[in-house]
């Protein structure tokens with residue numbers, strides 16, 4: 001048995017103000033579970049992405065999240081949940097003026113190969129991107145795989 005208090009967990013750097021690794025803190029072996037708080041304009045993810053092997057569920061606790069999907073935008077309100085299959089592209093954002101809180105659950109814990117797309121100003125297209133830490137580890141940056149341009153910085 002393991003028990004934790006979410007407020008005790010460090011928040012991870014990234015596109016959301018708050019991302020607490022609940023599953024990892026509990027020692028979960030077969031699933032990943034993260035708690036998110038998104039300020040207006042923030043996102044759960046670095047870009048429009050798909051996990052090779054992992055199905056992913058989001059349960060919105062407060063506010064309204066908007067998920068970009070291959071079928072268009074889907075809004076998910078407090079009390080609603082959404083599931084994405086392995087290989088399905090998606091990115092959830094907070095497009096409202098209020099904070100969004102949500103739980104994300106993925107299984108298995110190892111999500112497999114990540115494919116992540118972002119707008120690259122140099123390529124003038126949405127291209128595949130990778131995430132890497134800055135040299136001093138104070139931020140994470142996204143970089144276009146095609147041309148090497150930095151497309152985003154998250155701290």
Ligand SMILES: [Zn+2]
Pocket residue numbers: 120121122123124127144145146147148149
């Ligand atoms: Zn590029």
